[in-house]
Amino acid sequence: MTATPPPAPAPASPRLGVVILPQERWAQARHVWRRAEEYGFDHAWTYDHLAWRSLADEPWFATVPLLAAAAATTERIRLGTWVASPNFRHPVPFAKDVMGLDDVAGGRFLLGIGAGGEGFDAGVLGPAPTRGERTRRFEEFVEVLDRLLTQPVTEHEGTFYAAHGARMHPGTLARPRTPFVVAANGPRAMAVAARFGQGWATYGPLFAPEDVEGPVGAAQEAWWAGLAEMVAQFRETAARLAPGGVVPNLYLNLDGAPVYSLESVDTLVEGVERATALGFTDVVVHWPRAEGIYAGSEDTLRRGLAALGR
Numbered sequence: 001m002t003a004t005p006p007p008a009p010a011p012a013s014p015r016l017g018v019v020i021l022p023q024e025r026w027a028q029a030r031h032v033w034r035r036a037e038e039y040g041f042d043h044a045w046t047y048d049h050l051a052w053r054s055l056a057d058e059p060w061f062a063t064v065p066l067l068a069a070a071a072a073t074t075e076r077i078r079l080g081t082w083v084a085s086p087n088f089r090h091p092v093p094f095a096k097d098v099m100g101l102d103d104v105a106g107g108r109f110l111l112g113i114g115a116g117g118e119g120f121d122a123g124v125l126g127p128a129p130t131r132g133e134r135t136r137r138f139e140e141f142v143e144v145l146d147r148l149l150t151q152p153v154t155e156h157e158g159t160f161y162a163a164h165g166a167r168m169h170p171g172t173l174a175r176p177r178t179p180f181v182v183a184a185n186g187p188r189a190m191a192v193a194a195r196f197g198q199g200w201a202t203y204g205p206l207f208a209p210e211d212v213e214g215p216v217g218a219a220q221e222a223w224w225a226g227l228a229e230m231v232a233q234f235r236e237t238a239a240r241l242a243p244g245g246v247v248p249n250l251y252l253n254l255d256g257a258p259v260y261s262l263e264s265v266d267t268l269v270e271g272v273e274r275a276t277a278l279g280f281t282d283v284v285v286h287w288p289r290a291e292g293i294y295a296g297s298e299d300t301l302r303r304g305l306a307a308l309g310r
Contacts, residue, residue: 013309014276015042017284019082019253021294022046022061026069029061032287033070037077039302040310043110044070045082045284048089050121054293064097071105078108082253082284083183083201085116086134086141088125092166095148099172107173112201113142114183135188136160142182142196149177181251190234194241199249199282200234202227203256219258224274227252231278251282255294261285262296268304 018041020032036044048063067079079101084094102109115138122128129137137160144161148154148168156163172178182193183201193200205226231250238247254261254271261268262285275283288296 014272014280015282016272016305016308016310017041017043017045017251017282018287019045019047019255019284020287021052021055021289022063022066023055023059025059025061026066029066030069030073033074035298036287037074039305041077043078043080043282043284044074045080045110045112046070048081048084049119050088050124053120056120064101067101067109068104071101071108076108078110079105080110080181081112083112083114083181085114086137086160087116087122087128089141091141091144091148091161092154092163095145095166095168098145098149098178099168102172102174102178109174109178110181110199111145111178112181112183113145114138114201115189135186138189139192142180142192146177146180146196181249184234185230187233187237190237191241193234193248194238195243197248199251200238201251201253201284202230202234203253205230206256216258223257228278231280249281250279251284252278252280253284253286255284255286260294260296262288262294262300262304265300265304265307268300269307272308 018036020029020036024032033044046063046066049060051060063081063084067081070079098109098111115134116122118128140158140160144154144156144158144163147156148163148166149172152167152169152171154163154166154168179198180196181199181201182189182197184190184193185202185206190200204223235247239245242248252275254275257271259267261271268285272283286294288294288298288301
């Protein structure tokens with residue numbers, strides 16, 4: 001068995017990212033994306049869904065045109081999908097979208113991809129696959145996307161997808177292709193992240209505060225303990241499967257924790273510090289909403305960034 005490499009030295013300051021939900025018309029949303037860049041975030045993301053959970057009956061805009069507009073109105077910040085999935089995407093037309101976003105963004109685009117969940121919109125295009133089918137579909141999806149974005153013409157006939165004479169001229173500005181940030185919690189998806197990803201993304205262990213006996217603080221500690229185990233598992237997987245055994249960048253969305261990262265300045269600072277200690281190179285939060293999920297204030301965000309030296 002390949003020995004698990006020791007954790008890489010924790011970076012002095014991880015890169016910071018923010019998820020901006022696609023809920024506002026562009027006339028308003030463009031100011032949020034610009035502020036994300038002005039605040040010094042290193043990357044900004046949006047979800048790739050048709051509708052989402054408790055917000056299913058609220059406004060929800062399409063991902064690709066939103067990111068293209070964000071790319072045209074920003075200059076430095078990297079932009080990405082958190083995360084695209086085969087629930088709604090076929091690799092051939094989606095590879096064209098990725099190439100187009102990379103072009104508009106001048107090579108700043110990050111492709112966050114995952115297997116797809118079982119949530120509200122998983123069955124919009126037809127019966128949702130079983131978990132096993134979803135994992136196998138994801139493996140093929142990522143492999144075909146990788147081929148499409150690294151060669152001019154692709155032929156493929158697989159279990160889930162076909163590509164015949166699929167042309168990708170002129171290719172992406174990013175070389176050898178747009179970086180993949182692969183969301184993965186289970187062993188097979190982690191293997192995909194290790195083989196194809198320039199980054200591994202996670203929300204941490206999936207459980208709610210009520211799943212843990214005691215106060216929310218106990219759930220928070222259980223979440224961090226579970227996250228540490230996941231990091232060790234991914235490092236071992238990357239040591240076996242990643243090209244050259246090099247561990248990809250590690251992306252943590254802090255809002256997988258039982259407590260929203262922008263509940264207070266202290267919560268944000270503590271979360272970033274603990275993620276850094278586990279070796280995460282990138283930490284992501286959600287832009288605060290007025291109410292409901294991720295409810296918070298932009299003032300807390302601003303003061304938290306200041307406390308982190310941003």
